[in-house]
Amino acid sequence: MEKVIEYGEVSAVYRREKDGKALAEIADDFFEQINRCVSDLRAQAGDAQRSPQDAHKSTMLLNDAKKLETMAHHIKDARERKIALLAQSGADPGTLPLTAHEKALFGGIVNLLESHRALLDGRAHAEHEPCPAPQxxxxxxxxxxxxxxxxxxxxxxxxxxxxxxxxxxxxxxxxxxxxxxxxxxxxxxxxxxxxxxx
The missing domain is CATH 3.40.5.50 (Ribosomal Protein L9; domain 1)
Incomplete structure (x- = not known):
């Protein structure tokens, strides 16, 4: 059975990412859980909207969905920024609380930085061709x-x-x-x- 994420759990991760310098530990499917929760809230809001006496409940559910989406967006931004800084500083990814997707992101940033540094140091030549002029x-x-x-x-x-x-x-x-x-x-x-x- 898929885990159902709680609003308080997302809020706690949001605060840790916003206020702290270190990455918070999250489940590999943390963002998928949020997406499922948002979808469920929207579906519940749609059901509630069909009944005039539940219109207020529908609005509250939609507001909760929007808040979750906003927090998820800020969490992603904060984590991406921290991951880029950690990759640039040469941190060991094995010691970081990264999801599988974030490990791939970390590795990609490290590879890109190494290629860039090699190019600047004259150890490599640009392997890409300049962008063609627009037709x-x-x-x-x-x-x-x-x-x-x-x-x-x-x-x-x-x-x-x-x-x-x-x-x-x-x-x-x-x-x-x-x-x-x-x-x-x-x-x-x-x-x-x-x-x-x-």
């Missing part, structure tokens, strides 16, 4: 280049049509648009200008 999608029947505006899309844009074609733009796309459409996206904050079209 610019030009319209098939493009208007004169002077009438184009090259932009990077900052958030998904609903499909729209110009006289030449239909566009379906996604976040991070770099595209050359007719100036009037590109300017409209710039004004709305959905894009930023990369460079004037050549």
């Amino acid at each position: 610019v999608k030009l319209a098939e029947a493009a208007p004169k280049k002077a009438d184009l505006l090259v932009i990077q899309v900052l958030e998904d844009v609903r499909e729209f049509a110009t006289e030449e074609r239909t566009y379906a733009l996604k976040k991070s796309d770099v595209v050359a648009l007719p100036r009037e459409y590109g300017a409209a996206l710039l004004r709305s904050g959905k894009a930023r200008e990369i460079a004037p079209a050549p």
Whole structure:
């Protein structure tokens, strides 16, 4: 049978992580237990909401679920910060109260730091290639280049049509648009200008 975590247990771990420098000891499935508890609370709130006299109970259950999620988020952040500092300082993971996932995180950080230090010390060469420049999608029947505006899309844009074609733009796309459409996206904050079209 799966363990049901208590609100007080999460609250105690939250306080230890927030106030202490050391990692609190937690079960390997601590966060999974919280997720199950939050799901149960939300389901109970949904059941309670069906009955008008239980509306207050539903609100209380949802508030408890939100508090648990908030505490879990803060616990994760605090633990990740402490793990990064411990990995950077050369701590022995065998002596730390880490979950299985956190042991993998610790090892990954150590490996990344070792590679970085080797690169800085001249003992290794960069093994990764630089990121390629973004591809610019030009319209098939493009208007004169002077009438184009090259932009990077900052958030998904609903499909729209110009006289030449239909566009379906996604976040991070770099595209050359007719100036009037590109300017409209710039004004709305959905894009930023990369460079004037050549």
